[in-house]
Amino acid sequence: xxxxxxxxxxxxxxxxxxxxxxxxxxxxxxxxxxxxxxxxxxxxxxxxxxxxxxxxxxxxxxxxxxxxxxxxxxxxxxxxxxxxxxxxxxxxxxxxxxxxxxxxxxxxxxxxxxxxxxxxxxxxxxxxxxxxxxxxxxxxxxxxxxxxxxxxxxxxxxxxxxxxxxxxxxxxxxxxxxxxxxxxxxxxxxxxxxxxxxxxxxxxxxxxxxxxx
Amino acid sequence: xxxxxxxxxxxxxxxxxxxxxxxxxxxxxxxxxxxxxxxxxxxxxxxxxxxxxxxxxxxxxxxxxxxxxxxxxxxxxxxxxxxxxxxxxxxxxxxxxxxxxxxxxxxxxxxxxxxxxxxxxxxxxxxxxxxxxxxxxxxxxxxxxxxxxxxxxxxxxxxxxxxxxxxxxxxxxxxxxxxxxxxxxxxxxxxxxxxxxxxxxxxxxxxxxxxxx
DNA sequence: GACAATATTTCAGTGGTGATGAATAAAGCC
DNA sequence: GGCTTTATTCATCACCACTGAAATATTGTC
Numbered sequence: 001x002x003x004x005x006x007x008x009x010x011x012x013x014x015x016x017x018x019x020x021x022x023x024x025x026x027x028x029x030x031x032x033x034x035x036x037x038x039x040x041x042x043x044x045x046x047x048x049x050x051x052x053x054x055x056x057x058x059x060x061x062x063x064x065x066x067x068x069x070x071x072x073x074x075x076x077x078x079x080x081x082x083x084x085x086x087x088x089x090x091x092x093x094x095x096x097x098x099x100x101x102x103x104x105x106x107x108x109x110x111x112x113x114x115x116x117x118x119x120x121x122x123x124x125x126x127x128x129x130x131x132x133x134x135x136x137x138x139x140x141x142x143x144x145x146x147x148x149x150x151x152x153x154x155x156x157x158x159x160x161x162x163x164x165x166x167x168x169x170x171x172x173x174x175x176x177x178x179x180x181x182x183x184x185x186x187x188x189x190x191x192x193x194x195x196x197x198x199x200x201x202x203x204x205x206x207x208x209x210x211x212x213x
Numbered sequence: 214x215x216x217x218x219x220x221x222x223x224x225x226x227x228x229x230x231x232x233x234x235x236x237x238x239x240x241x242x243x244x245x246x247x248x249x250x251x252x253x254x255x256x257x258x259x260x261x262x263x264x265x266x267x268x269x270x271x272x273x274x275x276x277x278x279x280x281x282x283x284x285x286x287x288x289x290x291x292x293x294x295x296x297x298x299x300x301x302x303x304x305x306x307x308x309x310x311x312x313x314x315x316x317x318x319x320x321x322x323x324x325x326x327x328x329x330x331x332x333x334x335x336x337x338x339x340x341x342x343x344x345x346x347x348x349x350x351x352x353x354x355x356x357x358x359x360x361x362x363x364x365x366x367x368x369x370x371x372x373x374x375x376x377x378x379x380x381x382x383x384x385x386x387x388x389x390x391x392x393x394x395x396x397x398x399x400x401x402x403x404x405x406x407x408x409x410x411x412x413x414x415x416x417x418x419x420x421x422x423x424x425x426x
Numbered sequence: 427g428a429c430a431a432t433a434t435t436t437c438a439g440t441g442g443t444g445a446t447g448a449a450t451a452a453a454g455c456c
Numbered sequence: 457g458g459c460t461t462t463a464t465t466c467a468t469c470a471c472c473a474c475t476g477a478a479a480t481a482t483t484g485t486c
Contacts, residue, residue: 007449007450007451007464007465007466009450009451009452009453009462009463009464010451010452010463010464011451011452011453012452014463016463016464032331032333033331034247034331037442037443037444038443038444038445039442039443039444047464048464048465048466049444049445049465050445050446050447050464050465050466051463051464051465052444053444053445053446054462054463054464055463058444058445059444059445113330114330114331115330115331116330117326117327117328117329117330117331117380118245118246118247118327118328118330118331120245123380123381126381127381127382127383130377130381130383131383131384135383135384135385148385149385149389149393149397150397152377152383152384152385152386152389153397153398153401155373155377155383156370156373156374156376156377156378156386156398157369157370157373157401158373159372159373159376159377159381160368160369160370160371160372160373160374160376161369161373162376163369163372163373163375163376164343164365164368164369164372165369167330167336168336168339168340168343168372169340170340170343170344170348170365170368171344171348171365172348172361172362172365173365173369176362176365180362183409184362184363184366184405184409185366185369185405186409187404187405187407187409188366188370188401188402188404188405189401191400191401191404192397192398192400192401194400196396196397196399196400220435220436220437220478220479220480222433222434222435222479222480222481222482223434223435223480223481224480224481224482225481226482227434229434229435250471250472250473251472251473251474252471252472252473260435261435261436261437262473262474263435263436263437263474263475263476264434264435264436265473265474266473266474266475267433267434267435268434271473271474272473272474427486428485428486429484429485429486430483430484430485430486431482431483431484431485432481432482432483432484433480433481433482433483434479434480434481434482435478435479435480435481436477436478436479436480437476437477437478437479438475438476438477438478439474439475439476439477440473440474440475440476441472441473441474441475442471442472442473442474443470443471443472443473444469444470444471444472445468445469445470445471446467446468446469446470447466447467447468447469448465448466448467448468449464449465449466449467450463450464450465450466451462451463451464451465452461452462452463452464453460453461453462453463454459454460454461454462455458455459455460455461456457456458456459456460
């Protein structure tokens with residue numbers, strides 16, 4: 001005669017929160033933010049729609065919780081910076097490629113950045129992190145004249161790699177091996193770390209070029 | 214006793230289509246795709262909501278029509294390619310900066326790219342254009358070994374410039390002058406056009422390095 | 427100028443969305 | 457066993473993009 005409980009807390013201790021999180025994470029990763037509806041997540045997790053609001057406040061909240069960053073960019077930058085300065089560009093490329101090609105962290109980064117472009121609050125956040133945690137710290141490690149701008153040129157190239165290989169998946173960048181990318185982008189990356197001085201933006205008839213490496 | 218016409222075609226020849234287009238364009242440019250509602254556009258243009266569907270089919274259709282591209286990337290690439298090969302990187306930078314800093318075309322490009330990331334159909338389109346109209350044509354103009362991959366490395370750096378300066382607005386890239394950007398990114402850009410050969414991806418003790426510039 | 431064809435406009439929906447608030451029940455605590 | 461906290465359900469809100477039918481103006485044809 002036990003009629004199904006129509007309301008109130010379910011018996012037992014079902015971990016509803018992580019059930020929602022699991023479903024949400026999977027769906028956000030392969031459908032993107034806007035394509036996922038809270039209703040579909042609720043349905044798949046076998047949970048009432050309102051529970052999502054209850055646990056995570058809003059769709060954005062759920063997105064943030066589901067894709068909570070496993071890699072801390074600050075740590076990676078620190079590690080890359082403390083090695084031999086001579087091979088810094090190669091190491092940087094290596095770490096970037098490793099993080100984005102990794103089947104664990106890669107899709108998360110992809111989903112985060114895809115969305116970042118659209119939503120202003122996300123975009124501002126990424127900008128902050130890039131400026132403070134990456135450009136500034138690379139600049140501090142570089143030292144010398146115009147360190148911040150040289151670091152910026154460096155980071156800009158890394159951004160280009162990410163944009164073409166992972167966000168747009170442009171060929172042949174998308175299918176090149178990690179080794180080839182390091183080999184091909186390494187030299188230009190190193191070049192961007194040096195200061196062009198006050199030469200004309202034209203060709204290379206610099207009278208006082210004291211750059212040897 | 215002329216009661217206001219309650220239905221049917223309005224007398225005269227009001228250009229409703231372009232009225233909608235004007236409002237839509239302005240709003241898409243400074244609010245982004247998702248933040249703009251068809252209802253708000255209809256209201257501001259003093260037009261019934263259903264007219265938007267009638268003229269443009271869908272919100273995407275309206276977006277496409279409102280931001281119809283004024284700059285044809287193929288033309289720009291052609292122009293840049295037909296100059297002196299020695300100053301090709303500088304010219305490319307110049308044209309990219311000109312297009313994106315231009316108060317006319319810049320915001321349109323920005324709006325287009327912001328959305329591109331989110332929507333897969335847009336992303337695929339941009340990828341196609343970049344591959345066919347840019348990478349392939351630069352490669353054809355370059356010639357030599359691994360032309361396509363060298364062109365790709367080049368384009369990747371341009372993409373980095375766009376991503377950091379215009380999409381994310383990272384400092385100091387966002388506020389650098391065009392001249393300084395050309396001066397700072399030019400050398401690395403030129404470097405990326407050359408083939409690194411078969412040297413180890415590590416440092417520089419290449420036994421058969423025949424790279425002098 | 428009659429009249430049919432076509433283009434434009436309005437209205438009244440449809441089914442979807444994220445979010446909220448009140449009612450209810452279980453669990454944890456004393 | 458009472459009491460508070462936590463979890464769950466339901467009903468509903470306001471908004472969204474989009475649609476179909478009806479109404480009216482314009483345009484073309486003879």
